[in-house]
Amino acid sequence: MTTQLTITKPDDWHLHLRDGPALNTTVAFSARQFQRAIVMPNLAQPIVNAERASAYRQRILDALPEKSSFQPLMTIYLTNDTSIEDIKQASQSDYIFAAKLYPAGATTNSSNGVADVSALFPVLEEMQKHDLPLLVHAEVTDTDIDIFDREKAFIDKYLTSIRKTFPELRIVLEHATTQQSVDFVLENNYTAATLTPQHLLFNRNDLLAGGIRPHNYCLPILKRETHRQALIKAATSGNPKFFLGTDSAPHATTAKENQCGCAGCFTAYAAIELYAEAFEKEGALNKLEGFSSFYGPDFYRLPRNKQTLTLSKESWQAPPSYSFGTQTLTPFRQETPLQWKIK
Template structure:
């Protein structure tokens, strides 16, 4: 990550990421996060109120709870629980692709239950994916129904058993095969992290897209894994050892898919600078208790929800493409999924972005617990921008530049 004069912080990130902040405040509509984990029970109660604080109006909720969400009725019940926590967010729901998913259920209930799509997890590759997919052919009937209904297939694009630096690229033929077999099916390749995946998505028509996370725009494998472990692993054909417990040096930067090389990160950055409409925001914000992240092996996931827009503004400003942020963080997804793009309207909430540095908290503490909570991305480091959610009025345009 680029430097701002801050060296390593509490989460082991190499620096804070961004150059000097702009002198004038910015204003923009709230954003849409097309990939987030809100968990369940006490964790859901803890993180769901942070959605709006992070500048979001709309989230696509992942289904890998325990047990996973596999029916429209379960999705509706999950959504009701989230609405009770914060009714001012639009929750788009997904099902977990498994034998329990029914085409008849989708046809009869998906729309009324706010089910937007189905998430595919290869078996065992990430958190709560033990019931994941081993073969896609058995789900062709489900894909036919999804294509008919306009539902979206969300793919975690890694091949189990393949070394972490290669697992995403190895998945691309499966991704292309599904599109070839179901050319009208809306497909999202989630949290792309490689130049190869970027190129594969760019070759696709408009009904195929991909999400990009803030942390994959900032991290490389060097920010996660011990340098000597990388060197040893790269000396073997299979790159073995990159995700073993002793190899992860900075667990709060550890996620699936693993951050890749500088070349891969540069490809992600270039595509957002280009404003390619295939690509849109999906934070993959994935909260885990601090002890789970700092255990051996560490839980996979980076927590970005409460500061999501602040991370994004900092990245886009550093890359000199702040004018592309609004479309990446809302407009492209709105066009892909078919909802209305956010606008600045009087008395509706908006995000005011101040060029005021802020220190990322070292931890978001659980209520009543002094030392336990969730450690955010870039903990204890400095961001050059602060985001405030407030009601829009035309007078804001006199003091702020609109994105």
Template sequence: MKEIVLKDPLDMHLHLREGEMLKNIIEYTTSQFAGAVVMPNLNIPITTTELALQYREEIASGSKYKRFKPFLTLYITESMNEEELKHARSKGVKILKLYPKGATTNSQDGLNEIFTPHMLKICQIAQDMGFILSIHGETNGFSLDREYEFGKIFAKLAQDFPKLKIIIEHMSDHRSIELLETYPNIYATLTLHHITMTLDDMLGGGLKAHRFCKPILKTPKDRDMLLDLAINAHPKVSFGSDSAPHLEKNKLKDNASAGIFSAPMILCALATLFEKHNKLENLQAFISDNAKKIYNINDLDPKEVRLQKKHCWVPSQIKLIQNNIIPFNAGSLLEWTQII
């Protein structure tokens, strides 16, 4: 096969940042994808519909690809209320993002406790209004067990709100797969880095700070079992890059920022991976069809992305005025290239 056409690629977990950073990195995504779920953990979190609409305008003005559709998300806080949720739905916002306090970048406004009366009320309203609940599912326990420990919370939410679609974002632990199989309303996104790397790829030799992310990379068994879900396009998983750019200086300092900037060439990287495992025929479902079904997406401007069987290189760095960004697998060779 010398060429493939991907229809309406979707990135169901993306960080576009804001300001100059957004302007510098957005087209790595908008050139490849028809749409993306854009996370709300900005410096000032997107906690209201008005902030979400302002962010939509910033995204639209930042890219020449005007048909790209950002699926906005609202950051859940203790002050969220029914009126705000009604307003959000009226403006087309249908995804709520739950961050445990302190779990990741800009999560200081997240929740200390999940099962408070207020949060249970929000979940009930969200279920009744047809929202999707997106969760960064980690406790503050030992780093390799944080997602597993959060599994009990996923299970209780799924049981208590059986009609509420719940997304395990950036699933990284093979023990979470049981949740997908047990609860009809639990789904997951998978990143490229969690299905191709382990903790050894970050610190088994020299420390590779640009591979530091949350959830942290885990074991070969975790990687392999999640990879199997992806390349077989398990119907309850969709692709979510969790591409999260940070300036190089912030990745190399003490108390470094967590996040991997994987947006550049990511469809080419996925095609290379799926072909390696003789599963190229499943790439379309993983990067689009599954997401359309899970999230009930039917309002996209059609986009076709053509990939050609031709070598290309991941950029070694993205140069900005203030500093550089080092992309995922910088300088590596891929087997496919995008035809623009």
């Protein structure tokens, strides 16, 4: 039995750090285990251009622990007002690595997102021209579409057309949750997917059976077990189209535990440990390094990290909460001991 595992230091290719005092909590957790992270732009004031991305990046750097070499990789938020010039400036920046498509109303702080995907095509053409990757929250928001079917519906309605129209645009299907997403990625060139720890470890029973568990609620929502199995197979396959993206999304405990709780799981406190557990259950610890440390940088055309990180087989319990500005933050799967720990 493996009791210690050393891997190249991983990166997080989908991360929410929030802003303001929250950065004093969130940045340190990610910097502890990841060398780089693609930082999501859906703040209350969205990061819609290079100027805002630069200012946000500096706020993140200011919150870094002393001597940390963590690198935030910035993104811009696409809206129906995004201009060709916005894309040019982003693509020329040394610190912007992608643009994010949120359908309007799909998730936290997405009210400024894209209401008409087809109107975005000139922007996508410019992104393809400048080789700026497109990151997609692949869910429709039509009220007549069942929440468990929204990912498949987005692929059928929009993503297939985007892929055919822009054949050389690099696309990441973020936080994939379904067999259909896995199939789409496998069938298309220049296409990849990030996979989260919660979708690898849990299915919708963990959200709804025996009572509603608000800290397991995220968007895209947890799906049935057949889909979880498809994600596990993809993650542990060694296929470089699938790589680590936590989608760690912190919300104050009071915002999660109320009549209309926020969507998002805070996994960054122990992300690599959670992934290690998922891979160990499948007898695939030998595939963790590629998934966590190699395939993401390869897709983004960045060098692989030189540093290493060591995990030891050790049971430990997360605290009930962490400080989060003036409030508290409840970690994902806090009630169950974790089985791996960063040494």
